Amino acid sequence: MKKIVVLSGAGVSAESGIATFRDANGLWEGHRVEDVASPEGWQRNPRLVLDFYNERRKTGQHAQPNAGHLALAGLEKHFDVTVVTQNVDNLHEKAGSSRVIHLHGELFQSRSTADPTLIYDLDGWELNLGDRCEKGSQLRPNIVWFGEMVPMMEVAVEAATGADVFVVVGTSLLVYPAAGLIDYVPRPVPKYVIDPRLPDVAPRPNLHLIEAKASVGLPRLAEELIEQYAR
Numbered sequence: 507m508k509k510i511v512v513l514s515g516a517g518v519s520a521e522s523g524i525a526t527f528r529d530a531n532g533l534w535e536g537h538r539v540e541d542v543a544s545p546e547g548w549q550r551n552p553r554l555v556l557d558f559y560n561e562r563r564k565t566g567q568h569a570q571p572n573a574g575h576l577a578l579a580g581l582e583k584h585f586d587v588t589v590v591t592q593n594v595d596n597l598h599e600k601a602g603s604s605r606v607i608h609l610h611g612e613l614f615q616s617r618s619t620a621d622p623t624l625i626y627d628l629d630g631w632e633l634n635l636g637d638r639c640e641k642g643s644q645l646r647p648n649i650v651w652f653g654e655m656v657p658m659m660e661v662a663v664e665a666a667t668g669a670d671v672f673v674v675v676g677t678s679l680l681v682y683p684a685a686g687l688i689d690y691v692p693r694p695v696p697k698y699v700i701d702p703r704l705p706d707v708a709p710r711p712n713l714h715l716i717e718a719k720a721s722v723g724l725p726r727l728a729e730e731l732i733e734q735y736a737r
């Protein structure tokens with residue numbers, strides 16, 4: 507089976523009602539990154555950080571996958587699909603994608619502050635001061651904050667170097683190392699970028715820019731890929 511590797515960003519969840527970061531009314535309009543998504547912000551004011559992620563869980567807990575997520579899940583019938591996402595929501599999984607690599611963590615998980623290997627699924631949307639891991643330390647959101655290592659990047663690079671087709675959808679390609687993943691895709695491999703406001707991506711061989719929303723561009727591309735590689 508041909509290998510398809512996808513890099514998704516907040517834009518793929520926009521039509522599911524989840525705010526992006528840098529569009530108008532984006533998440534970074536109402537909050538300073540350094541206050542709510544950095545280790546320093548956590549040290550300074552853990553309550554503010556917990557409230558920021560509680561609010562995102564509360565508003566996002568009932569979000570449903572859109573036609574874009576579903577198109578990617580449907581590709582698994584014909585291809586070996588790996589979704590590398592910058593998103594912390596679980597909409598790719600809800601849509602049925604079975605291999606999802608979360609570069610920036612998972613919103614509905616918490617993590618021990620004493621032992622980062624202790625990760626817990628959250629039931630419900632709240633994580634509060636006083637919620638502790640089995641070793642008695644405060645739990646934090648299982649999110650990769652700015653300035654922290656991206657542990658899954660190595661796995662993502664390995665997938666990208668082995669891709670037969672590479673798809674970028676719904677990301678401004680402004681945050682590294684995620685934005686650099688496309689540079690690991692071999693030159694002859696077709697690369698598609700889907701976004702209603704195309705990000706600034708360096709010209710390269712076999713690059714196809716598709717100016718469309720995820721819910722339109724992904725189903726259309728899926729059809730094309732099935733026609734081309736799987737009929």
Ligand code: APR
Pocket residue numbers: 514515516517518520521526527528529532592593610675676677678679680681700701702703704705718719720721
């Ligand atoms: N369909 C597809 N793309 C869309 C849609 C849509 N309906 N609506 C908006 N977009 C595009 C925007 O044009 C933009 O290019 O989604 C992208 C969203 O960009 P950002 O808000 O910067 O989100 P993202 O690229 O995922 O941010 C990367 O930055 O703040 C950190 O950790 C955070 O994972 C996040 C990372």
